């Protein structure tokens with residue numbers, strides 16, 4: 409194989425990898441957007457805040473739980489109303505999870521001037 413043919417192959421592989429990575433990122437974003445809508449529709453925000461920051465109940469974003477643990481919490485909670493598969497499908501729950509994972513960590517308190525002036 410000539411050097412130029414090798415280079416072409418390499419470029420093609422890089423391009424394909426890039427296309428597949430950006431397709432993944434887009435799918436993830438779409439799922440997170442749908443998840444935000446579901447988080448509001450299913451009233452999660454009432455207890456966990458609009459951004460999952462907590463309020464009446466625990467902070468849930470960004471969630472540190474692996475997906476299986478998250479599902480267990482939502483399907484078999486202690487005090488929280490249980491969201492069964494009849495109420496909320498597995499796909500919908502996966503989207504809510506993607507949404508909560510997509511929310512960035514808040515900045516440390518030291519980096520928020522108003523809180524340091526207290």
Ligand code: HEC
Nearest residue numbers: 450451452454455465466468481482485486487488491504
């Ligand atoms: C009526 C209030 C209420 C609603 C609505 C609600 N939750 Fe909760 N949630 C709670 C309370 C209270 C807890 C903590 C106690 C427990 O485990 O039941 C909790 C705990 C959780 C936890 C575990 C957090 C932790 O670290 O302990 C997750 C994850 C969670 N909720 C997700 C959701 C999702 C997703 C929805 C919407 C589909 C939702 N919750 C709707 C009240 C609520």
